[in-house]
Amino acid sequence: MERSKDRNSEISAHYTLDGLAEAIRTGLEKLDGAGAALDLLGAVDEFHMGGRRATEALAAALSLPEGAKVLDIGCGLGGTARFLAATAGVDVEGVDLTPAYVEIGQALTRQLGLDDRVRLSVGQAQALPFRPESFDAATMLHVGMNIPDKAAVFAGIARMLKPGGRFAIYDVMRIGTGEVAFPVPWSSRPQTSFLATPEAYRSALAEAGLRLVSTEDRREMALAMFRTMKQRMQDMGPPPLGLHLVMGKDAPVKLSNMIAALEAGTVAPVQMIAAKE
Numbered sequence: 001m002e003r004s005k006d007r008n009s010e011i012s013a014h015y016t017l018d019g020l021a022e023a024i025r026t027g028l029e030k031l032d033g034a035g036a037a038l039d040l041l042g043a044v045d046e047f048h049m050g051g052r053r054a055t056e057a058l059a060a061a062l063s064l065p066e067g068a069k070v071l072d073i074g075c076g077l078g079g080t081a082r083f084l085a086a087t088a089g090v091d092v093e094g095v096d097l098t099p100a101y102v103e104i105g106q107a108l109t110r111q112l113g114l115d116d117r118v119r120l121s122v123g124q125a126q127a128l129p130f131r132p133e134s135f136d137a138a139t140m141l142h143v144g145m146n147i148p149d150k151a152a153v154f155a156g157i158a159r160m161l162k163p164g165g166r167f168a169i170y171d172v173m174r175i176g177t178g179e180v181a182f183p184v185p186w187s188s189r190p191q192t193s194f195l196a197t198p199e200a201y202r203s204a205l206a207e208a209g210l211r212l213v214s215t216e217d218r219r220e221m222a223l224a225m226f227r228t229m230k231q232r233m234q235d236m237g238p239p240p241l242g243l244h245l246v247m248g249k250d251a252p253v254k255l256s257n258m259i260a261a262l263e264a265g266t267v268a269p270v271q272m273i274a275a276k277e
């Protein structure tokens with residue numbers, strides 16, 4: 001128990017960054033008038049490979065009916081929650097370990113006038129504070145890499161889902177045996193990184209009573225996106241809003257370690273959709 005408390009404190013500290021709220025505010029001001037805030041924020045509040053595009057693909061795979069109740073585990077700044085609420089007309093409960101993210105996420109949600117549909121709170125995937133069978137769907141994007149006990153977490157999520165409810169995972173998974181150099185965007189050191197293979201995810205889902213519906217390896221999409229991003233950085237420098245803001249001063253080394261692992265075929269972002277029977 002004590003060990004998992006220390007581990008979660010370290011993980012939360014990894015994601016806590018001085019000046020992030022201010023950096024996002026400044027970025028939005030610079031882009032003022034360049035588009036809708038929900039779209040502009042997608043560059044910084046969707047902290048996973050492929051950003052908003054990956055969330056769109058996940059939403060399409062889930063095909064949520066209007067008014068559905070969705071649980072977003074490890075919601076971060078709440079970008080996915082706000083996107084789903086605004087575009088699919090669903091209600092989203094987001095839970096995240098990192099208080100600083102939740103605080104910024106709540107402010108952005110109010111700013112976008114989505115606080116009637118999106119609620120973000122501090123909490124742990126290992127101890128979800130909701131009634132059984134209270135959600136039509138659950139999502140978890142780039143969080144499993146921080147979770148050692150995936151089967152236990154999936155069992156908790158399965159309890160929260162109504163029968164027939166769907167669970168969408170989009171995580172960085174281990175697809176090869178190579179070494180991963182640290183830091184990476186989800187962890188400063190190996191002790192707080194729990195990469196698992198798609199097979200391990202499949203068996204953790206099955207153990208939790210969740211039936212796998214589809215699996216999609218999105219490595220090619222991620223590589224193409226990083227190439228475009230690198231080129232744009234070389235040509236124009238960092239954009240006013242981008243994931244470099246949430247990765248902090250060691251963003252370049254985190255990114256290059258992750259791209260190296262992707263290129264070597266050691267890791268890949270994988271989307272899985274599962275269903276509660």
Ligand SMILES: C[S@@+](CC[C@H](N)C(=O)[O-])C[C@H]1O[C@@H](n2cnc3c(N)ncnc32)[C@H](O)[C@@H]1O
Pocket residue numbers: 008011012015045046047048073074075076077078079080095096097098101123124125126140141142143146147185186
């Ligand atoms: C890479 S970020 C992804 C955030 C968000 N899902 C997104 O895609 O923008 C990982 C997030 O998982 C959260 N997290 C890590 N371990 C967690 C846990 N055990 N319970 C809840 N959240 C956790 C972190 O605080 C962080 O916000």
